[in-house]
Amino acid sequence: MKTKKVKKTTLIISAGLVISLGTLFSYQTYADSSPSITKLSEKKDQFAKEKEKLEKMPGNTEEEIKKKVEQGKKVKSLGIETGKLEAEVNPPDPKADLEYNLRSMKGVLAEAASFTTDESDPVKVEKLKKGLQTVEKMKVELASIEKDYKENKAPLNDLIKRFEKLQSTKVFE
Structure with missing residues (x-):
């Protein structure tokens, strides 16, 4: 007991x-x-x-x-x-930040695709062509990141790293 x-x-x-x-x-x-x-x-x-x-x-x-x-x-x-x-x-929400960054980058790339240059300067024309090719590659990668994000195919941190790498790409050098 x-x-x-x-x-x-x-x-x-x-x-x-x-x-x-x-x-x-x-x-x-x-x-x-x-x-x-x-x-x-x-x-x-x-x-x-x-x-x-x-x-x-x-x-x-x-x-x-x-x-x-x-x-x-x-x-x-x-x-x-x-x-x-x-x-x-109020710590930032990485998910919301990524969504915002994806939307912003779409706008930036759409605008960059419309750039033109002086046709009489072959150096500028060549730089523009290379830059526009880079923009197209960036659009493809951005679409891939966005798709993976929407379908939860990759961890958020990996998507953020991929986006940061894409963001650091130099377009018109």
Whole structure:
């Protein structure tokens, strides 16, 4: 009978411990993000104020220009800090980013395919021909990436790497 009581007590204590630890860890996760959210809000406000201050500064004399440049550096630094904090609090969604990048690249390649050049310059004509061939190859690869994405044929990270490689391709050199 004592063994049943010990087992029951051990079970109750273990369950209580698991619940307590779960609560502690979930609160810790929330508590860690809450100051970041507050800090982000403060950084955004500070950035807006400093940017407004920059926009109102005159730039007529050399002294005023120097002050405006310094203020511009301060605004840039705050913008970078705010962006990093924003990415930390609201991390980008790689899937949404890839979808956006695929749509954007389609537009860029469609526009690049319509480029023309001075027909009287054979060097420019040759560069354009090579560039347009590259654009066509890029369109094929882009369609392949998009198809694999829609059909879930490849892991997201692989598709992102393929897209980044495609994006780094030089078209008109």
